Amino acid sequence: MEDLILPQTVRYRVQQRIKSGDSMALKKQRIRSSFNLGGEQAEADSLLEEAFFETGDYEMIESRTESKCFVIGRTGAGKSAALSRIEDLHPEHVIRINPEDLSLPYITNLQAIRWLDSLEVNLDQFWIALWKHVILVEVIRHRYKVDSPVAKSNMLANLRDWIRNDRTKAAALEYLDEFEGRFWCEADERVKEITDTFSQKVSAEAGVKFGVPAIDLTAGTSGELGRSTATRAELVDRFQRLVNETQLARLNKMMEILNDHVLDSEQHFTYLIIDDLDRDWVDERVANDLIRCLFSTVVSLKRVTRLRILVALRTNIFQELDFGKRGAAQEEKFRALVLPLRWTRTSLERLLDERVKAATSGEEEGPKTVRALLPHANKTRGNPLDYILDRTLLRPRDAISFVNLCLRESVDKRAVSWEAIQAAEPGYSEGRLLALRDEWKLTYPGIDQVLNKLRGCSSAMSVPEFVAVLEDIALLTAEADFPGTQWLTTATAGVWAAAEGEAWHVTYGPLLKVLYSLGIVGIAADGSKAPKFHLDDPALIDRRSRMDTCKSVYVHRMLHSALDVRRPQERRGQAPEDY
Template sequence: MKYVFRRNSSVGAMDAESDEQFLRDCFLDTGDLESLISSDDPKRIVVGRVGAGKSALLTRLLETQTNAFEVRAEALSLSYVANSDIIQFFESADVKLDLFYQLLWKHVFVVELLRRRYRISEGDPWSFLDQFRDIFIRDQAKKRAVDYLRQWNDQFWQDTEIRVKEFTTKLEKKLSGTVDAKAYGITLNASGAKNLTDEVKSEVLHKAQSVVNENQVRELGEIITLLADEIFTDPKNRFYIVIDRLDESWVDDRIRYKLIRALIETVKAFQRVRSVKIVIAIREDLLRTVFESTRDAGFQEEKFESLILHLRWSKSQLKQLLDLRVDKLIREPYTQKRVCFDDIFRGAVRGESAIDYLVGRTLFRPRDVIAFVNCCIELCEGKEYVPPSIVQDAERKYSVGRMRSLRDEWSGHFSSLSACAELIRGRQSHFKYSEITEHDLMECIQEHWGEFLDNDPLRMVANEYLQNQRSANSCIIQMLKILYTTSIIGIKPEATERVSWSHLDDRGISEGQYKKSSAIYVHPMLWRALDIVPPARADRRRRTTDERQKR
């Protein structure tokens, strides 16, 4: 039977949750899965931008490893922690609860691991400890670890969220005991902390910090030693805890960043247990925000670098991914012969091979190439292949969609992203920084002021400019930095340097490198969405202008 594209044909969905069938049959292992599986490889924090394949990688880990299981952040009842009046009181009183948050994660992981290792149930949750009696006699530290576990009695086998609430409630009671609320005439909540005098606040801080620092620290440290030395010792019987979707709003941001930082510290602490690996996925921008918002004295970001697995895709890998997905789309219903991308995308597109043209209009992420191919296929109902003209016709919808996707991806950081993008609308594909005038800046701010929300760092910058407290040049630089960070533009600081793109270049661009002579390159992915003049057309326009001037 001859193949033709049917209505609603596609090479997969945009998100891992909706792409189950293609993910299962078309997973491309670039070596990252092997790194996560290996107990000798320290990498366990999967970092990448939206659409880079983080969820797909973790899903594959869960599917292929017998003792891999997921702990969902949104199911841990961490909102109970964030919404606790007592926790908010002590947070507002500047008590450092970081250690408590780390203990909370450790407690959750220890119990989940023991439950799964020994299949603990309601009937007899402690029978597994009998085999360690001799060890407890000669090692008091490990006996104390077990005594700590026994404190939980019937709560041990309960759902994780119940244990999180129980664990938090115990701390709340201890913390509450350090403050005589009636004597101070306050209520134990966030607003109550603001009414404390400096003297009382200092006293509260001292007493509460002691409680937090002493709260089961030794016992949980001893439990991890017990896990490492006696329980999870078989390198062939590895256990994996997987945590994804940390970028979703499972708890208020003011606590979420601290909880994620504590999670990262806990992941590092569990390296001691060689046959256990806690694997988490986190967006690149969220990780940066977590580190910036929780940075304290002595913080060293580089100590986590060995744990991080940065997701990177090459053009050849994206091509292999598309080959797998095209083959699944066509071969299953129509033919036994293998089908690849080149079989359905025939001919050059504006002088480039189809794969070069498509990949050149992505941020080297699977989601981008899948989206572009789907836009092309959508216009090919009843056709046998995708001609070059269709690729160009599909590009506008794809480009507008990618601009919308970037806006959504960065909305929590830069509400003004769309406004910043208007600063470069209608320009040539690359142009000099000096071509952006103060008139352009003022027009952009005035027309889009409603998009500069209070939590956007650019609002204050724009406000200072409008009040003559900041120069136009300084304001333009801040807008260009946002466009660079989000990969809408690349920067070529000097004529002798190469173009730097944030999604490809770890070195970044310093503020001092934004000069009037610097060249701005708009990413080809967004040319159609921003009405950018392509190079060939720009050259023709320039020649016409030169000829007119000569006349």
């Protein structure tokens, strides 16, 4: 009871209630060790269903008429949570395709596929046909509950009866007949069958036309044939035509059947969800092509009016997609269909409030908002919720993680104190540093070593101070064991070839842009003391007029503790200023 400051009469009554065993009221007001605001990941979040907060972005995702279909966001932004919410609310209308279940690693490891890839044959038409087949069959299976040969026969008979007078559509149905005995099987079996058939065609063609044994369809074989430019050109031309002769024509007709006869009413409206494309589900060598061709497939299937396909993808993977193969117009089309997930301070506070309510739903007493859990604001320390959100990248995962750690430091207390927040911050900051590394290590190998160059720096650096840090980072390219030499060499090319008199942000621009886009540093331009980060102004770093007035570069507060960042006044023995 030492932590309670109560009037003497009230303290006496409390003591009497405790002596009589009636301490329930106090117990309800104390933070239990099991009390938290849910898990940081959708699949491990016990409060997701009960405390889901519907933002405007989610309303667009759930809408049956919204055209945007690519849900893009950084790790922890809520992509998977939003798609899981749709599954919870519309279980009879949702199909989920897991990339890991499609045997795509099996496909990319086939000798024939590797051989064609080594010849630089464009496999886009094959990948698009494969995606279309998977999606079309999954939708038909879901609509007609096709799980046996009898169910398949009945479904085909019904479709034929509806379109008997349309010869082109009837011909499209023959496509399904080609998978007799396999239609109701799992997707990975059907994918393997399609690919094996294609591989056999490639092997046969290579043997008949060019005398290449099937067993020799390896990268080494293409290298031998590549010695003859004419032979190689003939190979590429022939197999490019073979790839282009896939079943796309009949698949496109199947889309008409899907729209006119399968999903023929609103009661059959279907969401098709594709998530987890950021996991190690396929050889990185072809992942870009597979995802890009998936995007093309989704765009073409938008003509099916009662089918809403939603593809979730991490921001860094989307940025790496090479749309150039499809032309600028195609890239523009894709980007017009992107829904970037963004959160504001207000929406994050409301999300935390919903979770507090859900976590205390069985208790009459206790806090019902996140502010009620936290200490009061004061002039010395400021607002505790602002303090927490200032140390996030405005993502649900960050905010939930920080508050949960604060609660862990407050077990058996009536509320979270400022001391608990400060005790929780080092662990939270270390966790975010590791999460940042894991999020970007495929795009920027060695990013953890780059971040380590900021260790012990000032939270607000002058331009010369920051340039010195950037030069230290550039020197990593000379270290034999640094895994990110390729990307860092590109990002620091201007450092080694700097022209005299060139503005600092031009010379160091590519490297600065990496740190800025990841949210690691912010810029104070136009004489302002308050820095702007990527969340505030994604395009700031590209505007020379603003960068010319840059006076200071700031490290994000989220990383201060983990990187031992010093505040400017600490060097002069003064009280630190919380930028």
